[in-house]
Structure formats: structure tokens, C-alpha cells
Amino acid sequence: MRILHINSYYAKSVFYKYFYDEQVRTRMAIDVYVPTSVPVGRDLGKYTLIRINHKKADRYIFYLKHMKIYHDIKKVYELDKYSIVHSHSLFTNGYLAMRIKQDFGIPYLVAVRDTDANVFFKRMVWLRKLGIEILNEADKIIFLSVSYRDAVIEKYVPAQFKKAILEKSEVIPNGIEDFWLKNRNVPQKIADSKHLNLLYVGLINKRKNISTTIRAIRILQNQGYEIHFTIVGKVSDEAIFKQFRSEPWVQYISHSSREELIEIYRNNDIFVMPSVTETFGLVYPEAMSQGLPVIYTRGQGFDGQFQDGQVGFSVECYDAKEIAEKIIRIVANYQVLSKNAVINANKFRWSDINQKYRNIYKEIQRY
Structure with a gap:
């Protein structure tokens, strides 16, 4: 089993490194893809590939930015070799995971972040339909708390999709060092x-x-x-x-x-x-x-x-x-x-949290 992590937030959120290091320590095969518009000056681990593949201004045009990133990810990885894609946000990273699933048949899990709920869903009304599509296509959905899960599903998910999305949602907190x-x-x-x-x-x-x-x-x-x-x-x-x-x-x-x-x-x-x-x-x-x-x-x-x-x-x-x-x-x-x-x-020990993710990976993996 090989996992491809897509995480555009990794450059600014160092805590992810504790998670990835724990996966490597337990002999999991991972690669971490970090798309960015600016250079990254810190060590993100040997498993990480940092790619400057779009401009800052591209963030104002969602599909332009993400098509640039998607073309890049297809260029630098042999996507067929992955069993699972783990996307660390719904819109920014989840869109890429959904495209990979559609084109290569690789299952994905997607995390829903504060930015997804309070920026994309709340303010970018024109992208809500896309957010629901990413949730529907996902094999598992990760929320950090029950209250966050319930609030997002209640406010933004249409009635006909609520039950299915809730059933494949898991609540897993972040860990601490x-x-x-x-x-x-x-x-x-x-x-x-x-x-x-x-x-x-x-x-x-x-x-x-x-x-x-x-x-x-x-x-x-x-x-x-x-x-x-x-x-x-x-x-x-x-x-x-x-x-x-x-x-x-x-x-x-x-x-x-x-x-x-x-x-x-x-x-x-x-x-x-x-x-x-x-x-x-x-x-x-x-x-x-x-x-x-x-x-x-x-x-x-x-x-x-x-x-x-x-x-x-x-x-x-x-x-x-x-x-x-x-x-x-x-x-x-x-x-x-x-x-x-x-x-x-x-409750916030990374070794225990990683085991929860391993169980999910085994449940949804392609091979």
C-alpha cells in the first residue's frame, strides 16, 4: 500500500510533519506533494516534494490554479502506483484527489478544514456545488470534531446527500508533539x-x-x-x-x-x-x-x-x-x-491517531 498525501497547507503548518514522520516510522510508504506559489524555506522531510507550479494571482481563479497543479502532479508522479490519495483539505486539495480518482480510479479520503467551512463554503457560493461533489465522490471524509462535522453537514450539504456523507465521515483530531x-x-x-x-x-x-x-x-x-x-x-x-x-x-x-x-x-x-x-x-x-x-x-x-x-x-x-x-x-x-x-x-498521541488512519486506508485501498 502506497499513499499520496496532497497538502498545500503543509508549508505553513509544521505539525503535519509529526504525522508523516510517524507513518514513516511505522514503515508506511508515503509521498507528500506540496503545491505552492512561493519558495519554502523549511525542511518538510525527504518524502516531500515541493512544487512551485502556479502564481499567487491564480488563487482568484480556482479552476485555472488547480488545473495547473493537476497537470504538474500528473507530470511528477506515476499515479497508478498509489493505493490511496489522502487530501488534507476539501476544496484546494480535495479537488485534485477527485480528479485523480476520476482519471485513475484511486480512492481518496478528504479532510475538512476551517478554511473549507468558513471561507469556501461560507463566502464562495459559486463553489459550493463543487464542494458537495468532492464530498460525494470521497471514500472517507475526516472532520476534527463532532461539532464541526455536524455544523458543516447541517449548513451546507443538501438534504438528499446528508445521510450518505454522514455515514462515511470519521472524526479524528490532530495530534500534538x-x-x-x-x-x-x-x-x-x-x-x-x-x-x-x-x-x-x-x-x-x-x-x-x-x-x-x-x-x-x-x-x-x-x-x-x-x-x-x-x-x-x-x-x-x-x-x-x-x-x-x-x-x-x-x-x-x-x-x-x-x-x-x-x-x-x-x-x-x-x-x-x-x-x-x-x-x-x-x-x-x-x-x-x-x-x-x-x-x-x-x-x-x-x-x-x-x-x-x-x-x-x-x-x-x-x-x-x-x-x-x-x-x-x-x-x-x-x-x-x-x-x-x-x-x-x-487522546492526541500521534501513534494512536496514525493507527486510526491506517485502519481507514486498509478499508478503502484499491490494492
Whole structure:
């Protein structure tokens, strides 16, 4: 069995390398194809072929861009030798997988990302029919959470296709680097329930919704809580950065190594990231591994991984009052939630996730 991965997002999302390395470690035969419009300056593994085969401007004309990529992929690979195509997004990569199946008879599985739901399906109405066709032709469909699966099928899939698409859908989360699981913390306690250390790790931009977290903190401060809020990450939106940089109770750290980050996690009590949209959010299970309960957005990628209240709580992303209330609820049951977080971080071990994919490959492979 040989698998061809098509992943245009790999150049920017390094976590995929842990998945591919695990497949190689378990003696799976893989090739990873990365179509791009710009050079890639990082090592993506010997199994990866990076191809600059279209221009940036081509992204405005979907079929032009993807026909260029499809002609290239046929040129550089002997497609007949593959048993399965694993496409890592619905539209951008899934279209290529569907064309390969139509022309070469190779089955494919397709992952549905945040961009597929919140950009292609939501905004590019003229491409919705194509998205449904890719889903219908797929042999398996991968969602990162139950809530994400249900939302996409409910909002965008016509009634006559819902049952068939649901039946061939699987829910498999992303994994985290083994470093976090090998260095799991013990469950934590809060020394003073009125003195809280909150944490955010990620890009500083509008989508991550730090401004609503700030409003929730002010609500807690008005209720007598003393809050220290640590923000770790690169600034990509200066306007958002200006909203909190002068606050005396905010500590900003622009960058940290994973060894430094693990100490930052351990020095905080609760991880708060009510993103407007989120495919998954690897920082949630990273925080869990260090004993931090988590606040995450209802209906987005992490929601549905666990029952609400098991390792933290879901919230409406713009509801600062609810975020404040859920932080208080975490404090009231902190030791149980911290213990649950540490134990359940194991769900995101790449070796276990890879085995789930191996089972799917065996189920749908051509030969």
C-alpha cells in the first residue's frame, strides 16, 4: 500500500510533519506533494516534494490554479502506483484527489478544514456545488470534531446527500508533539481562588479574539478577582496588540522555545482561547498536558472533543460575560478538571491517531 498525501497547507503548518514522520516510522510508504506559489524555506522531510507550479494571482481563479497543479502532479508522479490519495483539505486539495480518482480510479479520503467551512463554503457560493461533489465522490471524509462535522453537514450539504456523507465521515483530531506527552505535568491546584493566572498562546490577531478575553477579565476584576494574563505569540495585527500592551496585569512574550513554553503553561491556571473560527487548535491539548483546563469556542474545531465541563468549557466567542462565568466554574471544580485535562491529553498521541488512519486506508485501498 502506497499513499499520496496532497497538502498545500503543509508549508505553513509544521505539525503535519509529526504525522508523516510517524507513518514513516511505522514503515508506511508515503509521498507528500506540496503545491505552492512561493519558495519554502523549511525542511518538510525527504518524502516531500515541493512544487512551485502556479502564481499567487491564480488563487482568484480556482479552476485555472488547480488545473495547473493537476497537470504538474500528473507530470511528477506515476499515479497508478498509489493505493490511496489522502487530501488534507476539501476544496484546494480535495479537488485534485477527485480528479485523480476520476482519471485513475484511486480512492481518496478528504479532510475538512476551517478554511473549507468558513471561507469556501461560507463566502464562495459559486463553489459550493463543487464542494458537495468532492464530498460525494470521497471514500472517507475526516472532520476534527463532532461539532464541526455536524455544523458543516447541517449548513451546507443538501438534504438528499446528508445521510450518505454522514455515514462515511470519521472524526479524528490532530495530534500534538510527543514532547508534551512525555513531559506531562501532574494535576494542579489553585492556591487562591481570587487570584488567577490566565494564559493565551498563539498569533495576536482578530480571529483569535483576545479582545473578548480582555473584556471577560475586566468583568472578573469588577467582581474582586485579581487576574494576571500572559499572552505568548507573534503580533500579526498591531491594532489588537495596542488594546492590551499597556495593561499592567498583562504580560506579553513574543516568542518562546517549547522548553520555555512548558514552564509558562505550568505557571498558569487556565488556558483561554475563544477563537472566532478554529480548525482545531493544537495549543488546547498542549495546555491540557500541563494540567490547565481550557476555554474554547462552541461549534469550532476543539468543541466536541470532550463533554462540556470535562476538561473545560465551550463558550460563545463574543460573549465576555459567559467566558467570565465559565472561568469561575472552572475555579470551583479546578482539581477535577486539571486531573481530567492531564489524563485526556493522551487522546492526541500521534501513534494512536496514525493507527486510526491506517485502519481507514486498509478499508478503502484499491490494492
